[in-house]
Amino acid sequence: MTTTTALPYSVQWDDTHITLLNQQALPTITEFIKLYSVEDVFDSILKLKVRGAPAIGLTAAFGVALGANQDGSTDLGEFKQNVTKHIKKLASSRPTAVNLFWALKRMENILQAAKSIPAAKEALILEAKAIFTEDEEMCRKIGEHGLSLFAEGDSILTHCNAGGIATARYGTALAPFHLAKERAFPIKVYACETRPVLQGARLTAWELMQSGVDVTLISDNMAAHTIHHKQINGIIVGADRIAANGDTANKIGTLGLAILANHYGIPFYVAAPSSTFDLSLESGTSIPIEERNGDEITFIQGVKIAPDNVKTFNPAFDVTPNHLITSIITENGIISPDYVKNIPLFVN
């Protein structure tokens, strides 16, 4: 496998702890923090020190392995009960990204199949490592498929951060740009700042600059003007959950961009691994949308910008209906409409 970026891994298993790139401190401080307990892992997911659907899932999987490894029970039944509590706790951290529940289900299956405590501890670590390695491989393939959709010299707009630091490596929506850089394939990226918590400004701009990708930051309200005046050739975003009909939950603001793409007649791509699909949901209307604390709106980086006691509404995600999505890029290839018919050919 070829290396594409100089980016650090954002999540690492270190036997007695998990080492995490603190995404809340970026871009001013590049800080690695150590997580020694399931509580630390829960808190890091909740507070967005680790974020991005695949990264949340694999961090939670390592969290289960950590909790299991630290358990002192001598009775297998008691051990399984304790680890199940950890799984439930981690599942309550964030509701929208289905990768979290997908990864925890894999860990639960391993736990339930184990015949002894030492075997369970070992198998849980191996499973978490497998989830990590598989994600890295899936993202590299997404990058290959995604890049095939772009032409040299294209200007592409993205939203939030669906990059290497939101996954095991490479990213989903940003993977094609990392590969393009490695191959000296010229592409310009426009990154929306992504209010309220600025994943675009703080993370995507930082990540792409680390890799030497040509990135231009805009504020969210500049998207329409930029698409019109900067000859944007397409939009690519990540995803937190994709229903069986292709409806896609992604960072708040994505729906507006999909409507703009439709208006201006440019393609709107979603990039996601198969672990982001939730085929148990017929459509996006049943995707649970996380609502976060209003302080994320009334403060920017610790500075108050709104009156005391103003009412707020802070949904973290929106759902883009399938008819606005040109295609969905997965590790198994590019899915085109009709999604109800085509998704099962690529994802099971």
Ligand SMILES: CSC[C@H]1OC(OP(=O)(O)O)[C@H](O)[C@@H]1O
């Ligand atoms: C690689 S999926 C990235 C995904 O993460 C997002 O949200 P958050 O920062 O709240 O975890 C977002 O919707 C992105 O597209």
